[in-house]
Amino acid sequence: MSAPSAPVPAVPGVPGVAGNAAIQLIALVVMLAAWEVAVRALDVSPGKLPPPSAVFATMWSGRVALAGAVGTTLYEALLGLAAGIVFGVLSGISFSRFRLLERMLLPYFVASQAVPIIAFGAIIVMWFGNGVASKAVIATYLSFFPVAVNTLTGIRRVNPEEVGLLRTFGAGTMEILWKLQLPTALPSIFTAVRLAVGLAMVGAIVGEWFGASQGLGVVLLTAMFDNHVEQLWAGILLTGVTGTALFAAVVLLQRKFVWWHADG
Amino acid sequence: MTPKIRLQNISKRFAVGSNVVPAVENVNLSLNSGDFVTLVGPSGCGKSTLFNILVGLLAPDSGGELHIDGKLVAADHLLGRVAFMPQRDMLMPWRTVLDNAILAAEIDGVPRAAARKRALDSLDRFGLRGFENHHPAQLSGGMRQRVALMRTFMFDRDVMLLDEPFGALDALTRAMMQRWLLEVWEGAKRTVLFITHDIDEAIFLGDRVLVMSARPGHIKMELPVPLPRPRAPDIITSAPFVELKRTLLAAVEDESRKAFAAMNREILPDPADA
Structure with missing residues (x-):
């Protein structure tokens, strides 16, 4: 299947994805350089804000442990995200099919999101242990909600006339779901997944704060207690890079699977 | 010959708020195998309601009868039996x-x-x-x-229902599509019911033209089109064509005026006319 070139809106002066990446990389280098120069020129105490060179030096010397931490947190977040997407899509489909279920459960879904995860993170760690499971559960809890809501609204946006047309072809409920409703909802599901990626990262890190031996959350917490500012900044940067990489992966998947939708 | 599809005294009323609005009333219509029948009528005459009944998406009120190949059938029996082409292409x-x-x-x-x-x-x-x-x-x-x-x-499927398939096309494309449709139809004999607003199109394509009345819609006139096939594009300027057109225009004008007057009295959209 060849992706068509026609529906992609061209922005004047922006030379495509590769060009964007180059421009963004330049901006990053400029920002890091400005940070370095400013810290040195203004003689900021390293305890307040270390220069990026010191942060990178810390990162390099602790690279094995930090890579392990990134791997652990990424694994927890991905596990939670996957479960959150599956649970979210299934709930969205069920709500779209059974109005009664939606009226019964959706208000509780909404209410569940109003309780800050901090309030019962400890309980989840007590239930699911100190390992990966409790973090994945928290990540799932945070990420399923937008997916459920967007699956529901995406399916609701399907034109009833299109459903009617498929029924005249003899299509049953499942065929209508697979061939029409889910593909139509896919762009809005992806929009939710973009949001859920960040939430899953937050879930994994917060989960680690309630008890863990490894992960970016542990790196951040230990650095804070040890007053190790370079390590703290290393943790912050790595968290940002990991989250951004996850987000970029979702955007790539979206481009591949919902290319027909203009703002994908 | 037993008609492929026969509608007898088909009516459909909708509840709109506290009112009951009849969309179609006592529609009688037969499609014989291999027929190309066209249907014209004023806007909002219940054509969509009639179509939705014919494809099995809408059950008519009790009292009417649907027959396929001479057999009385329930409304949803038609689902999956009639090839329907809606006004919008609805391509994925x-x-x-x-x-x-x-x-x-x-x-x-x-x-x-x-x-x-x-x-x-x-x-x-x-x-x-x-x-x-x-x-x-x-x-x-x-x-x-x-x-x-x-x-x-x-x-x-033996029966095809085409709902204003060329309505959104420009005049030149539309004329080409009409000739092309006739070629395809002559190559693959199917029974066709074709809805249109365009009287020229109705005559050019059809073996028979049905005129639907203003709401509540029923078949007001049935006019055979005795023009030979295959039909050349310039047939639309021939004397018999113009004569048919005169008759149809009068009938449709009459119904359009009624529909327009009714529209000015109260705005009651056909629930099936999206």
Whole structure:
């Protein structure tokens, strides 16, 4: 299947994805350089804000442990995200099919999101242990909600006339779901997944704060207690890079699977 | 000859707020095998309601009867038995031309590979050769309608219902599509009911023209079109054509005036006319 070139809106002066990446990389280098120069020129105490060179030096010397931490947190977040997407899509489909279920459960879904995860993170760690499971559960809890809501609204946006047309072809409920409703909802599901990626990262890190031996959350917490500012900044940067990489992966998947939708 | 489909005293009323609005009333209509029947009527005359009943999406009020091949059937019996082409092409943007064309056949249970092969073989007939791997967003309006028609033809049913398929096309494209549709129809004898607003189109295409009345819609007039086939484009300036047109215009004008007057009195949209 060849992706068509026609529906992609061209922005004047922006030379495509590769060009964007180059421009963004330049901006990053400029920002890091400005940070370095400013810290040195203004003689900021390293305890307040270390220069990026010191942060990178810390990162390099602790690279094995930090890579392990990134791997652990990424694994927890991905596990939670996957479960959150599956649970979210299934709930969205069920709500779209059974109005009664939606009226019964959706208000509780909404209410569940109003309780800050901090309030019962400890309980989840007590239930699911100190390992990966409790973090994945928290990540799932945070990420399923937008997916459920967007699956529901995406399916609701399907034109009833299109459903009617498929029924005249003899299509049953499942065929209508697979061939029409889910593909139509896919762009809005992806929009939710973009949001859920960040939430899953937050879930994994917060989960680690309630008890863990490894992960970016542990790196951040230990650095804070040890007053190790370079390590703290290393943790912050790595968290940002990991989250951004996850987000970029979702955007790539979206481009591949919902290319027909203009703002994908 | 037993008609392919016969509607007898078909009525449908809708509840709109606290009112009950009749959309169609006592519709009697027969389609014989191989017929090309066209139907004209004023806006909001209940055509969509009639169509939705004919494809099995809407059950008529009790008292009417639906017959297929002489047998009395329930309303939902028609689901999956009539090849329907709606006004909008409703192509799926994520499917290629080829995969849009086989959608109905695929749902009908034809294996995808076999359906694709059959579709590839009939691309020429639908003027879509070379576009099989394009997506709908890359096609012109006329081509999209041809894909939708191909989807309807590939859904192998004896009866086809076409709801203003060329309504959104410009006059030149429309004239070409009409001639092309007649060629395709003559090659694959199907029973066709074709809805249109355009009286020239109704006469040019049809063996019979049905005129629907203003709401509540019923068949007000049935006019045979004794013009020989195949019909040349210039037939629309011939004396018999003009005579038929005069008769139909008078009938349709009359109903349009009633529909317009009714519209000014109260605005009651046909719930099935989206």
